[in-house]
Amino acid sequence: MISIEGLSKTFDTQRNRPYLAITDIDLKVGDGEFVSILGPSGCGKSTLLYIVGGFVPPSTGVILVDNKPVTGPGPDRGPVFQEFALFPWKTVLGNVMYGLLEQGENRKAAEKRARELLAMVNLTRYADFYPKELSGGMKQRVAICRTLAYRPKILLMDEPFGALDAHTRVRLQNDLLDIWEQDRKTVLFVTHSVEEAVFLSDRVIVMTRSPGRIKEIISIDLPRPRNRAELLVNRKYQDYVVDIEKMMENPVDEAAH
Numbered sequence: 242m243i244s245i246e247g248l249s250k251t252f253d254t255q256r257n258r259p260y261l262a263i264t265d266i267d268l269k270v271g272d273g274e275f276v277s278i279l280g281p282s283g284c285g286k287s288t289l290l291y292i293v294g295g296f297v298p299p300s301t302g303v304i305l306v307d308n309k310p311v312t313g314p315g316p317d318r319g320p321v322f323q324e325f326a327l328f329p330w331k332t333v334l335g336n337v338m339y340g341l342l343e344q345g346e347n348r349k350a351a352e353k354r355a356r357e358l359l360a361m362v363n364l365t366r367y368a369d370f371y372p373k374e375l376s377g378g379m380k381q382r383v384a385i386c387r388t389l390a391y392r393p394k395i396l397l398m399d400e401p402f403g404a405l406d407a408h409t410r411v412r413l414q415n416d417l418l419d420i421w422e423q424d425r426k427t428v429l430f431v432t433h434s435v436e437e438a439v440f441l442s443d444r445v446i447v448m449t450r451s452p453g454r455i456k457e458i459i460s461i462d463l464p465r466p467r468n469r470a471e472l473l474v475n476r477k478y479q480d481y482v483v484d485i486e487k488m489m490e491n492p493v494d495e496a497a498h
């Protein structure tokens with residue numbers, strides 16, 4: 242579904258010194274695979290996601306989605322980025338319907354789809370609320386629904402639960418897995434949480450400090466559907482978390498930073 246070869250990104254900085262943010266990235270992500278990206282702050286996780294999304298051009302390398310080169314954003318890749326805030330002047334329902342109406346879907350069908358999605362994340366009674374009337378967790382659920390609404394094949398999620406309290410975060414992780422189990426979209430998910438990455442993913446990618454490279458790719462061989470309470474006492478899950486945390490403690494290329 243996603244094929245990345247020889248990818249690097251150099252940013253022009255204000256001081257006119259080019260900055261190599263990521264380099265030597267080769268990665269293939271299969272159809273329906275859930276892949277998380279972990280790494281130290283500034284290693285280029287978001288940059289990688291933005292390039293796959295078509296929002297930032299790569300400096301070198303080729304990115305193919307469904308065998309077609311990425312030349313810009315498209316409805317096949319749905320971003321859930323923190324800075325893609327909800328439209329404050331639209332209701333919850335209006336926000337979720339937005340992408341569908343943009344794509345020419347008729348209003349009745351768009352509303353039906355939007356209401357189904359809101360029901361799935363228990364926000365039915367907030368359909369007529371405005372974003373400012375919602376908690377952070379609710380807003381994030383609306384943002385996910387807004388992206389899911391137009392049925393992208395790929396979800397690009399950049400720390401979608403990063404700003405939430407621990408309880409809400411666990412809830413949304415469960416919601417996301419429930420949604421994912423239904424139609425198994427391909428997901429690229431950036432997070433700082435090792436536990437979150439192991440809980441959600443088929444594979445976890447650990448990146449090095451800048452310039453960001455792929456340091457390790459770990460296949461998470463845990464049964465699905467996953468249940469958090471069961472996993473927490475699962476030895477294999479615990480081992481994955483401990484092993485990956487160790488990898489994160491020893492980022493190579495430290496001197497280069």
Ligand SMILES: Nc1ncnc2c1ncn2[C@@H]1O[C@H](COP(=O)(O)OP(=O)(O)OP(=O)(O)O)[C@@H](O)[C@H]1O
Pocket residue numbers: 252253254260262280281282283284285286287288289451
């Ligand atoms: N538009 C830009 N211009 C110049 N430098 C940039 C730009 N975007 C990102 N960078 C730099 O590229 C590096 C990677 O940034 P990026 O946001 O991808 O890292 P990250 O791993 O997602 O970080 P975090 O975990 O803190 O969110 C950083 O050093 C950042 O300063």
